[in-house]
Every structure is written in C-alpha cells, then in structure tokens.
Amino acid sequence: MIIVSEKQVKGRLQDGLDTIFSMSDDDFNEMIQRLKRGEFIMFFYLTDDCEIPNGEPHIGVESNMGKRSYFGGERIPKWEFWNKLQEVVKQKGRSANDKNKANIILDACGLSSFMECYARNKQIPLSKVEQAFNVLLDEKVLYAFLQTSPSMQDICVDGKTYNKRDVFEVLGSIFKCPTTGKFASFDNETSGFLITNDYILTENYTKLYNSPYNLDRFAKLEYTFNSMLDSNGMLITRVVDGEWKLNDALRFAVYDDMPEELTTEEKVFYIYAKLCDLLCYEDDVARIEGRRVPMDERSEFNKEYLECVQPNSQVICYEFSRVCAKFLNELDGVTAKVLAQGMVEGHFVVGCYTDNISAYLEAVNVSGTANMNDLARAKNKLPLEGVMPVSDKYRLINRALEKVYPCVYGTPKTSIEEYLKKINLQKQPPVDFESKIDAFVNVLKNNNVCGNEGALTFNAFKTCGFFGQNVEAVYIGERSKSKSGTFYKRKILVRQENEENPYLIDVVNLTSRQLDVEEVKQKLQSGEYVYESDTRKLKGVENGL
C-alpha cells in the first residue's frame, strides 16, 4: 500500500503520518481495510520517481490501480510505523483526531485482524485460529498443554476442548521453528508486529516448541517433504502410487519374520533394513520401460518390472524407492513419498514421516563409509547410513535402528570358543545329597520328563557322577491296586555310601522323600515293595526284615 504525501517536510515517515491524519475518510477507511489484510506500507512524495508522471496526482492512499505507479521508495518496517503511532497516542497536546486515528490503525494491525486475515488466507475457520492463540495467551491453557503427554489427543480446559493438531498446525505455520533470540517470522508482514514482537507471545510459543511435543511436524515445511515441490522436485505420493502391486514373494519375505511388538518407527526401519538386505543393487544401468539405459537417463514407471521385484532382484534407486515407499505407506501412521533429486532428477530417495520423526531413506548412497550403499551394508550386517533425519526430537531413529538390526541381520552367533572363555572353574562348596536329589527332580519337572524317560535321565546323571561317588541306586516296584488287579509302580531307591536311610524317587509323580531303612525293610517284607532285579538290591536290605 502506498501513502503519498505532498512534499518532504519532517521526513518520510512523519510526513506520511501527517498525511494519514489529514486524509479523507474514504482514504482512511480504505487504508484500514488494507492494513487488516496485512498489506505493508510504503511512503512516497508526489515528487518521487514514478512510471506514469502524467498520471493524476493524489495525496493519500494510492489505489491498487495506481495512477502514477511510484517506484524506488524506501520500505519502512511496520514496527517503526507502529512505534510512531504509539508515540502519537501517548503524546501530550496531540489532537483527539490524531490519537483516535492512531488507535484505529493500531487496532487494525492487532491480533484480531491478524487472525481474521490468517483464517481468510488459509481458508480455515476463524475459531480454529482463535483457539490456537488462546493456548498462547491464556496461561492456564498453556500450562495444561505443557503438562499433558505429548500425544495428539484432545485436551480439555475449563470445559473447552482443544484439538492439539489444529492448534499446532496454526501456531507452527505462523511461528515456524524458533531460533535463539529471533523468530523466523519476526519481520514477516503477514504475522504482524503486534504478534511477533510481543514478548509474552513469543516466549510462550518457544515454551511450547521446546516441550515434549514434536512441533517440527507442523513448523518445518521439509518435514512432509512438500518443500520438494518448491524446488521443482518430483513427488510420488500414496495417491498416485496405487496403480501397481507389491510382489507376493517379496511381501512374504519382508513380513514373515517381522516382530509384532515393534513401534511404528521401528516398523519403518525394519522394512527399510529388510529391503536393503533382500534386494541387490544393479550397477551402471537404469530401466526405462524395460530397456536397460545409462544411469543419467531418468527412470520411469514400469509396472511389470516393479511387480516382479522379489528377494534377490536387482534394482536401482528408482525401483528400490518405489517398492520401499509402497511398503511404508501400508503402515498406519506412516506417510512415504518417492522423491526425485539431482540435476536431472535422476536419483530417487524415499521421504518418510510419522508424527514423531521425519527422515530421508537413501538406500543407494555412495557417500557412506567405504563407499558402500545400504544394500551392500545390510548384506554385510553393517549399520545403515542412508537414513538422514529431518526431525527426530525424541531421538527415536537410532534407537529404532539398533533394535531392528538383530531382527533383520540375526543375532550374531557367538562361537564356542567365545563361550568357553567365560568358563572358569570355580571351587564349589560341598552340596548335600538331598539338595542334589531335589535339583534332579526339579529338572524333570521343568522339562516334563517322567516315567521311563525320567528313570533313564536318573541313570545318565548317576553315570556322570552328578549325585557323587559311591551312590547306590536300585529300582523297585511299589504295589498298587486297582479294579483290574494288582500292579507295581516303578520307583528308585537311592542312597550315598555310609548312609543307611535311602531316598525314594517317584519318576512318575516327580516327587522325592527320604525313607527310614526300617520302613523299607518292612515294606519289602510285606510285599508292598519288590526289587525289579534279584541282582540289584540295597546292601543290607536285601530281603526285608
């Protein structure tokens, strides 16, 4: 907007202000409406350079279809203009008309106007913008935002519900990413002086930005890779990527071993790492409609080839990116885009983001260590280097990668030699016989071994000397009666040398208890116990009482 003054008297700004205070009501009202729309102001004199010197001169607001088209004037920052207006308001002896007009102008440039202007330009409801600013302006609401979890769930304060995503979208797009001491939007006319220069507001936004919320998601244009459009990049999004299907064998190979408990971000990097492991890089060629062509020609969509990409297929950056993005877009909460880069847009990467992270995935990258791309690194079970974070406020990316490496690469096999190094014989204090019996029975229980297998296991333990030297063990049958007649349950009597009382091990019910030798003799005498073999009997207890 151009304000034209007659001639230089007190300086460009002061002369402009005097013109404003004395201009017609029509001009003043037009100026107010244009200020409300966020237009900037330039001050000119009738004597300044203009493209149409013969045009009709007009002192006041030069209309958009200006008669004279002034140029070359100095653009004065709005805050200088507003500072002058505030001085007028406070100035003693200033006329009521001037003070009134100054207040109207300041009001027109206030938060209300800004919010209306913003809502109109973005084509969103004004209430959404007001809700967002209420978070910054109302200490109670701001405190509630800072105290709750960083999730995107709605928050309710004094009966009013705030949609966090809406709030952050508005604030993020206005204030962007705050840097130390300066806001990206500080001198932005559409933001307006009264917003950006208000210390409380800016400090409150910084508090919110530095809170556990990931405001990068809303404040960084590159987070969603839309900035690629600004640099004439090529985007292949979910919408236009629906015309082909992933190969079933590849799908199976990727998902077959994928752990179920992975987070969204871990799933992203699992799939990326898995594809790097499964697919091979075809050097020096690209494909266009099935033809092999030099790498410097741009890759094009080839449905037949993409649908044939299966484990061990040879791919170039284009095919890898298409396949990877297709897999990632199948995940809830993940958006992936194929991005064309380079001088002739001949190199392809994946841009992928969730609510928590945003990163480029460049599988075919030769800038990494030892000039190995991620397809080669995965096959050598090396950490991947093609993951380039755009935003990772919670430091999830590296943690997710570290978690998925063993899932994709397999746990590194430790050699027997490595384990043997860990074995150093330690002097074991003597263990009593009963504890050994108990430990043995517990092992049987833990491994569901019983009956004859339990007896065989007892033999193996005994043969190895687990129970110690000079251990005497015999099998007996314990008489039992049922409707079908009398039968015998197999049990083991075992005792150490010099011990008179044996232990009875029940390998069916997996119990053990020590018996009095006299009780054993009595049961042998009564026929309740019988030795399985005539040649294997406890010494001194051969025949019962």
Next chain:
Amino acid sequence: MVYDLNTYFIWMNEANRELNKNQNLDCSQNDAVEKILEDNACFFKMSKEDAKKLLLTCGVEEQFLPVVYEGCIAYKRFKSLVECQELDVNDPELFFIYDENGVLQRKR
C-alpha cells in the same frame, strides 16, 4: 524317546545352576555352558581340556570324566551327528574329526 547326550548335559547343567543359585554362586558359567551345549557337535569343536572344564561345570564328577568324555566323542556319535547333518565335516570350527578308518584325528 531317546535323547542326545547333550540333552542330559543340558539338564544336568540346569540342576547344577539351581544348586549354584541356592548357594549364591555365579551362574553365568552355567549360561555359557548351556549355549555351548545347544550345538550337539560341540565336543568335536573343542579341546579335551575345554571339554573337561565344560563337563565339570555342568556337574560331572571329576573321577567320571574320562568315561563320560569318551562317550562324548565316540565314533558312533560322530557318525550319527554327520548323518543327521548336525556336524559338517568341513566346518572350520572342528577340533577333532574321525577319518575314513574311524580313527580320531586332531584338526587344529
């Protein structure tokens, strides 16, 4: 069911781990032993000294070691492990191997 010899050693090691635990002794060696015993061919991949160390850790009595170790590297067992592809005669990790005449040879 017929168990491989290693299964019995694994169980014996388990029992010995329980005894160690009850006496507040370090059980990490039992963990290492368990890992080694997962490979049924492990006794062909270690020296006699290491094998004895392993067997003692899992609870074999010292005086029983010669007999037990003999069973671990018996020709019959070797053949059985090769037949069920649990032992690869070209495995560079092998310490012992039987030649075509059934004679035990040290590989490294």
